[in-house]
Amino acid sequence: MQAILRTAFPPALPSRGARSFPWPWRDRAGRFSSLRAVTLALVLAPAAWLLVTYTTKGLGPEPAKAALREIGLWSIRLLLVTLAVTPVGRILASPRLLSLRRMLGLATLGYAMLHLLLYAADQNFVASRIASEIALRFYLTIGFVALLGLAALGWTSTDGWMRQLGRRWKRLHGLIFPIAALGVFHFFLQSKSQLWEAVLAAGLLAWLILWRLLPAGARLHPIALLLLAPATGLAAAGVEYAWYALATNLPADRILAANLDVSFGLRPAVWAAVAAVAPPLLALPAWIRTRRNTPPGSAAPAPAPAPPPAAARSAGR
Numbered sequence: 001m002q003a004i005l006r007t008a009f010p011p012a013l014p015s016r017g018a019r020s021f022p023w024p025w026r027d028r029a030g031r032f033s034s035l036r037a038v039t040l041a042l043v044l045a046p047a048a049w050l051l052v053t054y055t056t057k058g059l060g061p062e063p064a065k066a067a068l069r070e071i072g073l074w075s076i077r078l079l080l081v082t083l084a085v086t087p088v089g090r091i092l093a094s095p096r097l098l099s100l101r102r103m104l105g106l107a108t109l110g111y112a113m114l115h116l117l118l119y120a121a122d123q124n125f126v127a128s129r130i131a132s133e134i135a136l137r138f139y140l141t142i143g144f145v146a147l148l149g150l151a152a153l154g155w156t157s158t159d160g161w162m163r164q165l166g167r168r169w170k171r172l173h174g175l176i177f178p179i180a181a182l183g184v185f186h187f188f189l190q191s192k193s194q195l196w197e198a199v200l201a202a203g204l205l206a207w208l209i210l211w212r213l214l215p216a217g218a219r220l221h222p223i224a225l226l227l228l229a230p231a232t233g234l235a236a237a238g239v240e241y242a243w244y245a246l247a248t249n250l251p252a253d254r255i256l257a258a259n260l261d262v263s264f265g266l267r268p269a270v271w272a273a274v275a276a277v278a279p280p281l282l283a284l285p286a287w288i289r290t291r292r293n294t295p296p297g298s299a300a301p302a303p304a305p306a307p308p309p310a311a312a313r314s315a316g317r
């Protein structure tokens with residue numbers, strides 16, 4: 001727990017005179033960071049809003065269940081946002097953005113732990129019942145494994161663990177992708193017929209994985225990024241089709257075909273493809289700048305360099 005707190009509140013460099021408390025809105029140099037402060041406020045906002053709605057009895061007849069679902073939703077949303085920081089930070093060449101990954105990752109873990117706490121509250125904190133339900137209900141077992149994975153990554157996210165594990169640290173933290181896939185699977189398993197956001201989450205996760213699978217030189221190239229948009233839509237539609245075909249009696253073919261029919265509104269797979277058009281648009285200005293600065297006849301313009309890890313870390317990762 002101490003390690004997690006230490007990571008969430010990175011130590012500021014000791015200033016001359018009084019030692020300042022390592023508040024999360026400060027960067028590693030101990031300076032106030034408006035980006036960190038705004039991010040912190042944004043990640044705390046859903047929990048604060050839920051608390052207000054709970055106290056004003058706005059959560060309906062089963063407030064504990066409603067809060068459990070809402071916090072579960074925010075866990076998966078924050079997880080996807082955390083994973084999106086690396087591609088967006090690289091595309092925008094922004095070490096400051098990359099420096100937010102640890103805070104966002106720990107916030108995801110915090111929400112997932114709160115989700116479990118609310119589940120325990122819904123079960124009146126009867127430990128034997130909670131344990132047997134988690135062991136016997138497949139969707140809860142999957143959620144529990146995902147939570148254990150998040151906890152392991154949160155625990156080892158400190159500078160000390162990074163140093164200790166060296167190159168293995170990156171491999172260990174690459175497990176965030178299978179963990180996210182488990183989180184999305186848990187989402188599908190308990191969604192029953194309301195699959196809209198689960199399919200969208202699957203599509204966005206597919207984009208995040210596909211981006212990592214691109215050759216390093218193509219990850220910032222607008223054309224390569226544009227090609228990821230249809231791939232993302234197809235991946236989301238494929239997951240949705242597989243789900244309906246394997247887990248329900250509903251006509252999966254007709255649901256797949258509905259992706260091409262906009263008369264009922266856009267399906268989540270189409271929204272995932274639309275969202276995937278944003279990264280190539282973000283990458284375009286830097287790419288045009290690099291091309292303009294490349295003398296004619298010289299080799300193809302190199303993509304904007306990834307920010308050096310030292311820069312990211314000094315910005316307060």
Ligand code: HEM
Pocket residue numbers: 068069070072073074075076079112115116119134140143144145146147183186187190191
């Ligand atoms: C011990 C771990 C976990 C337990 C016991 C658990 C339990 C539950 C329960 C009981 C529900 C509501 C089911 C219903 O409405 O009938 C739920 C929904 C959900 N959980 Fe979990 N969960 C766990 C871990 C996770 C993790 C790690 C994530 C994501 C990273 C997650 C994301 C979600 C989502 C997105 C929903 C759906 C919310 C909705 O339908 O609006 N859960 N979970």
